[in-house]
Amino acid sequence: MFAHEDTNNFIITKYVLLLYQNISVCEHKYSISKCMDEKFPKIRIKDIASLAGVSEGTVDRVLHNRGDVSAKSQEAVKKVLEEMNYTPNLFARSLASKKQYRFVSIIPEYLPEEYWERVDKGFDKAAIDFFHHNVLIDKMYFNQFNVNTFVELTNKVIEAKPDAVFLAPIFRKESLNFCKELSRLEIPVSFIDSLIPEADFLTYYGQNSFQSGYVAAKLLLNGIKSKIQILVIRTRRKGSVSNQTISRYEGFIQYINDKNLNELVELINIEFDNSDEDLNLGLLRTALLGNKNIRGAITFNSKVYRLAMHLVALNKSEIHIIGYDLLKKNVSYLQEGIINCLIAQRPDKQAYFTVRDMCRELIFNQEIKKINYVPIDILLKENIEYYLQFIE
């Protein structure tokens, strides 16, 4: 009845090596003493070679599809590989391999503690983890408010001919051109944060922003019974085209439609200026004077701390505030109870896995998934601490 029951009715040891070699996971049961005595039956190229009656070199040629092997030998080796469920020792492989890989990451430059810093840290971690697999990551940054910096940068990258590129495609059209060029040079690209569906790319890691807007709406509007007003703060962004914040907004609106809240919820739209905080404060003050029933406020970019700051200044602590991403200032306001909820998206993981998957593709020859949506993490004052503390 129990999954791991044996004749003694309770003691089971699963010999995990079997799992590794893909030989039946559950059927083989060993008493611990027996298990402890066994050696690691590692299967090497040498073993495959002798079993197939060929030399190591031949097995190697088969493994790497390098040709110069007769049909007969090919057959024999493949059969043994299959039977033995051979998996190469990736450490030994990287150690012996003389091939070196140059990857380039291209993301917006950032100020300390801004969103992209956390992405960048993910690249750093990956750089360390894959260094001994002969991978080097060159990190490059463009100015997301100046498309020329992007074009100039990508031209340099094309010249340098790296082995792979990781790209935050903020500038849609220019990114697409860049990708086409890379495609022609057979340099693989992976997208991070957002994606360009028409482009040829290896993987994408990012949040489903529509759904994260939907979740935000649920968190802000769940259970309302009477008419309320909600402040919606948006920021115009000149130059860039692709934008996660737009689909977050659309998801937000979709929730209101799905739940038939159009009658109950009135949205008060405010457009923040990117730098003039006095102006923003004034806009907020006016909105609050004219609308007496404001219960909630939301921003769709990562700068919700600005909203929180102003609402504190205006002494409006009863307004529920919700926003995105764990910038230090956002977290502080959350911990103080001024921001009620933050939605996070594991930016460091996005970068790390992007690199890892490129290695799996180019070096390890492993399966990868093309589209990868990261979780929509919900952080409250009460659970933020353990989220931040848990460094993987």
Add this chain to the structure above:
Amino acid sequence: MFAHEDTNNFIITKYVLLLYQNISVCEHKYSISKCMDEKFPKIRIKDIASLAGVSEGTVDRVLHNRGDVSAKSQEAVKKVLEEMNYTPNLFARSLASKKQYRFVSIIPEYLPEEYWERVDKGFDKAAIDFFHHNVLIDKMYFNQFNVNTFVELTNKVIEAKPDAVFLAPIFRKESLNFCKELSRLEIPVSFIDSLIPEADFLTYYGQNSFQSGYVAAKLLLNGIKSKIQILVIRTRRKGSVSNQTISRYEGFIQYINDKNLNELVELINIEFDNSDEDLNLGLLRTALLGNKNIRGAITFNSKVYRLAMHLVALNKSEIHIIGYDLLKKNVSYLQEGIINCLIAQRPDKQAYFTVRDMCRELIFNQEIKKINYVPIDILLKENIEYYLQFIE
């Protein structure tokens, strides 16, 4: 002004190798073309040896504190190691090392799709990842409702003298005895799920259950204005002593006290039987008949699907249900909108990191953290999909 600005005002390349070698991360800036041409300046034992004017063997003896080295040589080598910021190639090390490690995991046996299955999967993943570092994991299971199975099992483990033990200390007293014995044999133990503070252990991974109860209360009770009743389902557990569900309950109560909700919230306690679902249904029916103002319901173990099932049968869809852990049945009810919220705790990661940290301690000689609380993840119908989909 920007963190990664250079003289061209926008193009920066950071040479990540420098980061790896711990030489200043931000100060060294290279143009991409220059960077692309550079070789990997890997520092090997051989390099250290020649710089220190000794042989590789001597460096090796210093690195492993294996003695037979004169004070003078020791000094010289250590100085060069420091200067060069030498980090050994762990792959090459594991490849060459003849030492093999036997780890044992000891957790409750489980039925398919129960909580412990996900923990077990974490051990499987670790077994695969660390196999080529010469690590083998023996997985053992006891019956959590029969303390004798635990004692008998741990006696066998003691006999087998593994290199490390991973333990779910469900039976407090017996686990402590086991740990003392292991301590005498100098076998390190790590706790998973819960911990015994008096015992000598290497790491602990688990959720802060008090806080996760606190979070559950917030999610269930946030914003209530009028008097309501809440169903609190508990399950008596015979035999075992240490129990996460108790502290979850305490956290739940603490929230009510902190927010002065004693007046508003009336708790209706029900004790479920572990197997008799007809009985449980009856208990619920009675409670619902006698209490007309029930708005929410909670369980503190992972079996919230039983509660959901009964409330569906009783046609009580307006009651908010909250529970723990992503059992398949729980997830189904969440997706159907019957359960409103689940709190999750990444059980697979708990196991995986427990193994990883043991490797860091015994094999890689790296720093580890003793107490590790995993995040308190909040899952709703709207964000569960991406959480489940995101397999690391």
Add this chain to the structure above:
DNA sequence: TGTATCTTCGTGGGCGAACACGGAACGACA
């Protein structure tokens, strides 16, 4: 000075895999 003992240290083989090199076997053709 010779011999034994102890301390200190260098060398070489091996871990599993990549890959270059060149040899063996075979057929074609003069």
Add this chain to the structure above:
DNA sequence: TGTCGTTCCGTGTTCGCCCACGAAGATACA
């Protein structure tokens, strides 16, 4: 039969590190 070109395949070296072995030098004592 000899020469050349192909096709196929085995061998040897290398990667960075571990570790066993034994050599060299120092010291002590006869």
